Amino acid sequence: MSENKAPKLDFIRTIVATDIANDKNDSRLVTRFPPEPNGYLHIGHAKSICLNFGLAEEYEQGVCHLRFDDTNPAKEDTEYAEAIKEDVKWLGFDWGDNLFYASDYFDQLYDYAVQLIEMGKAYVCSLNAEEVREHRGTLTEPGKDSPYRDRTVAENLQLFTAMKNGEHEEGSHVLRAKIDMASPNMNMRDPAIYRIRKLDHHRTGDKWCIYPMYDFTHCLSDATERITHSLCTLEFADHRPLYDWFLDVLQTRDHPQQIEFSRLNLTYTVMSKRKLMQLVQENMVNGWDDPRMLTISGLRKRGYTPASIRDFCKIIGISKRDSSTDMGILENCIRNDLNPIAPRRMGVLKPLKIVITNYPEDQEDEIICKNHPKDEGMGTRTVTFGRDIWIDRDDFMEDPPKKFFRLGPGREVRLRFAYLVTCDEYIKDENGEVVELRCTYDPESRGGSAPDGRKVKGTIQWVSVKHGLDCEVRLYDRLFKSENPEEDKDVDFKENLNPDSLQVLTNCKIEPSIANTKVDEQIQLERVGFFCLEARTSTPDSIVLNRTVTLRDNWAGKQGTKTPKMNKK
RNA sequence: UGGGGCGUAGUUCAACGGUAGAGCACAAGGUUUUGAUCCUUGGCGUUGUAGGUUCGAAUCCUACCGCCCCAGCCA
Numbered sequence: 186m187s188e189n190k191a192p193k194l195d196f197i198r199t200i201v202a203t204d205i206a207n208d209k210n211d212s213r214l215v216t217r218f219p220p221e222p223n224g225y226l227h228i229g230h231a232k233s234i235c236l237n238f239g240l241a242e243e244y245e246q247g248v249c250h251l252r253f254d255d256t257n258p259a260k261e262d263t264e265y266a267e268a269i270k271e272d273v274k275w276l277g278f279d280w281g282d283n284l285f286y287a288s289d290y291f292d293q294l295y296d297y298a299v300q301l302i303e304m305g306k307a308y309v310c311s312l313n314a315e316e317v318r319e320h321r322g323t324l325t326e327p328g329k330d331s332p333y334r335d336r337t338v339a340e341n342l343q344l345f346t347a348m349k350n351g352e353h354e355e356g357s358h359v360l361r362a363k364i365d366m367a368s369p370n371m372n373m374r375d376p377a378i379y380r381i382r383k384l385d386h387h388r389t390g391d392k393w394c395i396y397p398m399y400d401f402t403h404c405l406s407d408a409t410e411r412i413t414h415s416l417c418t419l420e421f422a423d424h425r426p427l428y429d430w431f432l433d434v435l436q437t438r439d440h441p442q443q444i445e446f447s448r449l450n451l452t453y454t455v456m457s458k459r460k461l462m463q464l465v466q467e468n469m470v471n472g473w474d475d476p477r478m479l480t481i482s483g484l485r486k487r488g489y490t491p492a493s494i495r496d497f498c499k500i501i502g503i504s505k506r507d508s509s510t511d512m513g514i515l516e517n518c519i520r521n522d523l524n525p526i527a528p529r530r531m532g533v534l535k536p537l538k539i540v541i542t543n544y545p546e547d548q549e550d551e552i553i554c555k556n557h558p559k560d561e562g563m564g565t566r567t568v569t570f571g572r573d574i575w576i577d578r579d580d581f582m583e584d585p586p587k588k589f590f591r592l593g594p595g596r597e598v599r600l601r602f603a604y605l606v607t608c609d610e611y612i613k614d615e616n617g618e619v620v621e622l623r624c625t626y627d628p629e630s631r632g633g634s635a636p637d638g639r640k641v642k643g644t645i646q647w648v649s650v651k652h653g654l655d656c657e658v659r660l661y662d663r664l665f666k667s668e669n670p671e672e673d674k675d676v677d678f679k680e681n682l683n684p685d686s687l688q689v690l691t692n693c694k695i696e697p698s699i700a701n702t703k704v705d706e707q708i709q710l711e712r713v714g715f716f717c718l719e720a721r722t723s724t725p726d727s728i729v730l731n732r733t734v735t736l737r738d739n740w741a742g743k744q745g746t747k748t749p750k751m752n753k754k
Numbered sequence: 755u756g757g758g759g760c761g762u763a764g765u766u767c768a769a770c771g772g773u774a775g776a777g778c779a780c781a782a783g784g785u786u787u788u789g790a791u792c793c794u795u796g797g798c799g800u801u802g803u804a805g806g807u808u809c810g811a812a813u814c815c816u817a818c819c820g821c822c823c824c825a826g827c828c829a
Contacts (some may be wrong), residue, residue: 193768193776221829257828314827322827325756328825359827369757371825380827399829421759422822433806447822458829497779500777502767506760515777524791561789590789599787633787644787669773712788740789 195503222265235498239280251280327367440554488717488733532695573650590643
């Protein structure tokens, strides 16, 4: 933890610190996280959550609201809102009493709209959607005024009321702000502020058939909640003049400051809700919480901890540059978090049987194993050793290179915490595949060190054939095979899906103590990676493990021969 | 070709007029009964380009170049 290091403030924190020092907003600090409940939260939202809630935590007077931006009944649902609350909580943040919905403000927003009309700053436009588009002009040409732009206040009021009362069809009218059709900023060309939608809203039911637009709703919700700093992503920078316009014209008591920062991009994945939704709906993944998804719920299922995600958000920082963060950084964060706290266990993913020929048939050994190599406080456990042992297939090579520190014909290796064994022969089946090793052990090497002091470089994990448990292990890899799946506009991003992103191993062997692992508890399988229980599928009788992340493997990189890992570059 | 935003090591970010730094990545050592962890050490940049102001510029000015965003009755 770098808590004590000189805190380098990002540009937003610098602004906030300055504002507080200058007693702006009476030194209040109120931020908000404003998700639309139309999908699940992902790691990009985590960045925003950590910024908004994190900032509030950094100041004694700081407060962060959770506000649902639920102004579009066609897309939103309570299911999403509930999932979002759970995710924010899980990340470790607390909105206290400050849970709001933009829909809570519908009455007030309606009044504001009426005020705008009365001021002559808004009008009901009866152009259809296509006509509106034609009147809007282009990036380089100014728009044309709507023929309805000069309706009288009385007429506008009457029409708007009729809209509210459901007397008009969807699409027949829209309430627009009267600003400037020639503005170089498209957002200022008389933007729509209310549209007719004869749809039930997940919270207000059938009370409304007109719904306010984002630009109108957001700034006024912020002002109503007395938000001081309204943080959003870069694409809203062009909306800021409009944000300010509404608040200025309506002379709200408070005028929050909108500040934009760049959104998070990660290599080997996609971040847009629309695309994530597509993966879910087309069954390319198993739901929003598929461990390969970079959703909060997916990461949770994968075994990521809230602390690791918060650490990640801290490390990547805040700026206004378009950037793409290496997936390896995220992985590094979870390794760092888990390494000191995850108890070590032994497991074999691809079992290969070895028979220790000079070990008595019915003999057993109770081997004491440390739960953590550096933390004595984590205690020990006992694992039973016997004549028949599983080791990992990858830990044997028929014709190993010199620097292969594991098993090969005539080579000696240490079975972790147990004995030194030497491979005398290997047995192949009719397909030429190695199916069993015959080894001899050094009875004097109990615990793993030789009495004569000879050095044995390699140590491998093992599981007793008699005592080990069967287990299913799910290995996850990056969801996409290309660093930027969206790079080529002519290629559907789904073409870049990694076909091997999920590998299910059903014949794994694990030491019995793993049966006691609890949901939400991470373990490290030594030399393999960090794992957690597959909460939905795993039972004490039929264990299923999810691999959170591999251990770092410098050797694989040097060899260039092993299967690529997510962190390989 | 209108408007807005952004260009600093491989990457993510600092430095806000005074010899360009950090994390991650990378490389080389050491420790190690996990090829993990941990500890040392190392290099990495014509600060997008070209001018200008200044004793001094990543920082200020000018021009140019490149990338991103905006023409939903989405957020």
